[in-house]
Amino acid sequence: xxxxxxxxxxLDPGGITVNRRAERIFINRxxxxxxxxxxxxLEEALRLKDEQGAEVVAVTMGPERADDALREALAMGADxxxxxxxxxxxxxxxxxxxxxxxxAIQKIGDYDLILTGCRAADTxxxxxxxxxxxxxxxxxxxxxHQVLVVGDGRVRARRSWNQGYAEVxxxxxxxxxxxxxxxxxxxxxxxxxxxxxxxxxVTVWGASDLGIEAAELQPLTEEKRISFPPEREFxxxxxxxxEEAVRELVQYLKVRRVI
Amino acid sequence: xxxxxxxxxxxxxxxxxxxxxxxxxxxxREIDEKKEIxxxxxxxxxxxxxxxxxxxxxxxxxxxxETGYCIVMEELNKVCGSLAVIxxxxxxxxxxxIYLDGSEELKKKYLTPLARGELIGAFALTExxxxxxxxxxxxxAERDGDDYVLNGSKIFITNGKLSDVVSLLAxxxxxxxxxxxxxxxxxxxxxxxxSTGTEEDKMGIRGxxxxxxxLENCRVPKENVIGEVxxxxxxxxxxxxxxxxxxxxxxxxxxxxxxxASVKWARIRHLFGKPIAHKQSIQFMIADxxxxxxxxxxxxxxxxxxxxxxxxxxxxxxxxxLYGSEVLHRCVDRAVQIHGGMxxxxxxxxxLMYRDARITxxxxxxxxxxxxxxxxxxxxxxxxxxSP
Numbered sequence: 001x002x003x004x005x006x007x008x009x010x011l012d013p014g015g016i017t018v019n020r021r022a023e024r025i026f027i028n029r030x031x032x033x034x035x036x037x038x039x040x041x042l043e044e045a046l047r048l049k050d051e052q053g054a055e056v057v058a059v060t061m062g063p064e065r066a067d068d069a070l071r072e073a074l075a076m077g078a079d080x081x082x083x084x085x086x087x088x089x090x091x092x093x094x095x096x097x098x099x100x101x102x103x104a105i106q107k108i109g110d111y112d113l114i115l116t117g118c119r120a121a122d123t124x125x126x127x128x129x130x131x132x133x134x135x136x137x138x139x140x141x142x143x144x145h146q147v148l149v150v151g152d153g154r155v156r157a158r159r160s161w162n163q164g165y166a167e168v169x170x171x172x173x174x175x176x177x178x179x180x181x182x183x184x185x186x187x188x189x190x191x192x193x194x195x196x197x198x199x200x201x202v203t204v205w206g207a208s209d210l211g212i213e214a215a216e217l218q219p220l221t222e223e224k225r226i227s228f229p230p231e232r233e234f235x236x237x238x239x240x241x242x243e244e245a246v247r248e249l250v251q252y253l254k255v256r257r258v259i
Numbered sequence: 260x261x262x263x264x265x266x267x268x269x270x271x272x273x274x275x276x277x278x279x280x281x282x283x284x285x286x287x288r289e290i291d292e293k294k295e296i297x298x299x300x301x302x303x304x305x306x307x308x309x310x311x312x313x314x315x316x317x318x319x320x321x322x323x324x325e326t327g328y329c330i331v332m333e334e335l336n337k338v339c340g341s342l343a344v345i346x347x348x349x350x351x352x353x354x355x356x357i358y359l360d361g362s363e364e365l366k367k368k369y370l371t372p373l374a375r376g377e378l379i380g381a382f383a384l385t386e387x388x389x390x391x392x393x394x395x396x397x398x399x400a401e402r403d404g405d406d407y408v409l410n411g412s413k414i415f416i417t418n419g420k421l422s423d424v425v426s427l428l429a430x431x432x433x434x435x436x437x438x439x440x441x442x443x444x445x446x447x448x449x450x451x452x453x454s455t456g457t458e459e460d461k462m463g464i465r466g467x468x469x470x471x472x473x474l475e476n477c478r479v480p481k482e483n484v485i486g487e488v489x490x491x492x493x494x495x496x497x498x499x500x501x502x503x504x505x506x507x508x509x510x511x512x513x514x515x516x517x518x519x520a521s522v523k524w525a526r527i528r529h530l531f532g533k534p535i536a537h538k539q540s541i542q543f544m545i546a547d548x549x550x551x552x553x554x555x556x557x558x559x560x561x562x563x564x565x566x567x568x569x570x571x572x573x574x575x576x577x578x579x580x581l582y583g584s585e586v587l588h589r590c591v592d593r594a595v596q597i598h599g600g601m602x603x604x605x606x607x608x609x610x611l612m613y614r615d616a617r618i619t620x621x622x623x624x625x626x627x628x629x630x631x632x633x634x635x636x637x638x639x640x641x642x643x644x645x646s647p
Contacts, residue, residue, distance in 0.1 A: 072270060075270065190309065193267055
């Protein structure tokens with residue numbers, strides 16, 4: 001079984017201070033980490049590897065420094081790592097990232113599962129998993145808390161459902177996004193940390209290796225400005241019998257000319 | 260000259276820091292109070308390779324050299340003096356004696372399980388009448404067929420109770436003195452005639468046991484001699500040299516935490532309407548701590564570099580132990596002062612740090628012994644041999 005885990009390297013939020021009044025973010029310590037939610041996906045893949053055997057492949061798109069995220073993935077237990085880096089990827093938006101990762105996954109090939117985080121802690125978009133599944137034409141299960149069974153061409157997973165869980169099945173290959181609190185990612189053992197940098201290789205692919213045309217690298221979105229969200233005001237809690245509460249709510253909204 | 264740590268060491272530091280913060284720190288107070296480290300915690304550390312950091316991977320180690328070992332000791336001693344001391348005695352002196360001079364068979368039989376943390380090690384030199392003056396040891400080892408028969412006792416042995424295997428020094432030929440007459444052995448605690456005696460009740464590092472070892476006609480196979488017969492004193496001195504470096508690294512970690520805690524406290528504690536960070540008396544203490552810590556960091560990692568690149572390091576290692584323990588003493592004392600009443604309370608970790616720190620100026624050679632080592636080395640270069 002081959003499991004591919006797309007990961008993202010992000011700026012460590014622990015090293016930044018947000019100053020709301022000045023509308024500025026101060027970087028005190030520029031350190032990069034694996035997006036914590038992607039580590040949950042990696043942990044789920046490694047757990048499957050421990051339990052039933054699997055080849056775990058980590059892949060990331062990013063600048064050269066993203067190599068560190070892959071070395072850490074190798075140290076945690078991944079078997080292979082691919083860095084997708086190219087000057088042409090620098091302005092990538094989520095649609096371009098999907099194309100680049102999708103092409104790389106197709107080139108790696110022969111996979112049974114793709115596991116990734118639900119969202120990145122920096123942009124918080126939460127789009128990559130679903131987009132990638134669409135790009136590759138795969139069934140997808142989102143917000144997975146535990147992969148239960150993989151075998152006989154099918155995967156069964158427990159995912160969030162309203163206020164509880166649902167068990168969902170899909171045919172393989174499939175893409176699953178793993179929830180942030182699904183598991184406790186392991187620490188990379190020291191000897192594997194040493195080997196990840198001294199012994200093992202990270203394969204580097206650029207646009208030409210993936211056969212991506214310039215036209216496919218045109219972002220669909222453009223970043224105009226970054227601004228702070230307005231501070232949220234406290235909500236109002238309406239309690240009581242449903243009919244009474246609805247009447248109160250309607251009244252509340254009317255007074256504020258919402259309806 | 261490049262002072263940045265290679266990437267693997269940066270990731271190692273982050274891993275150990277997260278492990279220390281998440282797994283060890285929440286237990287630190289309980290470890291002190293119960294005078295015991297949960298075995299589960301040691302096993303967790305072992306799975307990450309923390310019980311074999313400097314040793315090559317072919318012996319089950321992490322393969323991270325002295326630099327890696329210093330990083331691990333620095334980060335662990337930030338959160339738990341007891342755990343750092345247990346690992347220091349296990350790796351830094353217990354297993355290192357076997358690694359430096361043990362035969363290939365001894366390394367396979369003992370170093371590999373020690374490095375993996377399947378066995379815990381200890382180092383037994385001190386006796387009621389002998390410590391740093393190793394030439395005065397009385398424990399006797401007499402040859403009997405293929406065995407040695409050992410009689411005597413060792414005191415103040417870190418991991419004496421916890422360990423499975425002990426590297427121990429005994430006199431094989433009283434007529435030859437320290438050089439030629441003293442031999443190092445690996446002793447399994449299950450060997451007949453081996454027992455543990457009194458466990459000490461200490462001021463600090465209470466989670467690590469300090470115990471008496473008793474040898475009564477203890478039979479040890481001759482294959483368990485570390486290095487050559489009669490050369491044990493040299494093995495032990497070389498081992499202690501390395502141990503001193505890692506102790507300096509451990510002191511660095513605790514001193515750094517004392518500084519960080521003091522800075523944080525100085526920002527939140529108000530006096531006469533302002534945080535005490537605005538008082539020059541506090542600023543000067545903080546500045547002195549930071550300066551000494553920076554000097555210690557340079558000394559420790561330069562010395563680790565000397566070891567890892569195969570250069571002489573004895574003098575510098577003694578300096579790491581001497582300066583490290585004294586910097587820690589001053590930093591933790593200032594931290595108590597800056598914290599005021601809070602620094603004296605058992606609810607707060609500064610009090611534990613203060614008690615744990617004091618031993619570093621005493622064990623594995625007091626500050627006075629380190630000064631003798633440093634001065635002897637300086638005078639030796641001038642052709643003057645000084646005897647302690």
